[in-house]
Amino acid sequence: QVQLVQSGAEVKKPGASVKVSCKASGYTFTKYYMHWVRQAPGQGLEWMGIINPSGGTTSYAQKFQGRVTMTRDTSTSTVYMELSSLRSEDTAVYYCARDVSRRHELGYCTSISCPNWFDPWGQGTLVTVSS
Amino acid sequence: SYELTQPPSVSVSPGQTASITCSGNKLGDKYACWYQQKPGQSPVLVIYQDSRRPSGIPERFSGSNSGNTATLTISGTQAMDEADYYCQAWDSSTEVFGGGTKLTVL
Numbered sequence: 001q002v003q004l005v006q007s008g009a010e011v012k013k014p015g016a017s018v019k020v021s022c023k024a025s026g027y028t029f030t031k032y033y034m035h036w037v038r039q040a041p042g043q044g045l046e047w048m049g050i051i052n053p054s055g056g057t058t059s060y061a062q063k064f065q066g067r068v069t070m071t072r073d074t075s076t077s078t079v080y081m082e083l084s085s086l087r088s089e090d091t092a093v094y095y096c097a098r099d100v101s102r103r104h105e106l107g108y109c110t111s112i113s114c115p116n117w118f119d120p121w122g123q124g125t126l127v128t129v130s131s
Numbered sequence: 132s133y134e135l136t137q138p139p140s141v142s143v144s145p146g147q148t149a150s151i152t153c154s155g156n157k158l159g160d161k162y163a164c165w166y167q168q169k170p171g172q173s174p175v176l177v178i179y180q181d182s183r184r185p186s187g188i189p190e191r192f193s194g195s196n197s198g199n200t201a202t203l204t205i206s207g208t209q210a211m212d213e214a215d216y217y218c219q220a221w222d223s224s225t226e227v228f229g230g231g232t233k234l235t236v237l
Contacts, residue, residue, distance in 0.1 A: 062225075095173060117180070118219070122173065
């Protein structure tokens with residue numbers, strides 16, 4: 001079955017960087033984009049960005065531009081999310097989630113809509129930023 | 132930037148119908164999805180492409196999307212349906228989530 005397994009919890013000091021991994025199994029890794037979403041304690045879901053495991057291209061939410069880097073290793077079917085210049089507000093559970101769509105097809109997603117969805121989600125990785 | 136608005140909380144009695152709304156400008160022109168999240172767990176997809184139900188999701192879950200509002204409806208609500216629910220849509224190369232609705236079954 002399709003499964004996303006993330007790396008373990010991290011504790012970091014302000015100003016440091018963190019790199020979270022997400023290992024995929026049960027499907028062809030390069031055929032589905034992957035999202036990263038975070039959830040601060042007691043708060044809602046916040047989209048961070050997306051990576052195409054096939055070519056490595058990325059698109060980041062404006063809020064995280066310049067601080068986030070998403071990469072992939074096709075040999076191990078793993079995607080990574082690195083967040084730098086950490087601050088206390090970055091304390092959150094970070095999730096990877098597979099994008100289910102044909103967004104690689106030209107015109108599939110327009111500026112107005114995209115028939116995609118997130119399924120499944122990884123188990124989440126708690127990142128705590130504290131001095 | 133595009134915003135999706137959900138009521139913070141909805142209450143329903145067991146066996147009754149719960150409706151959770153998600154509002155956004157011309158949301159009906161987009162595709163809406165819904166996720167269920169129970170405490171300490173990862174989100175789970177319950178509705179995609181406005182009204183489609185993934186395999187394994189009970190038939191009591193249904194969805195609609197028109198105008199400025201998408202709606203998740205749970206018929207014959209059960210205690211196990213108590214959870215947070217999030218809507219999601221795409222706009223201008225950005226994925227957007229609603230703020231979430233806590234469904235209480237009492």
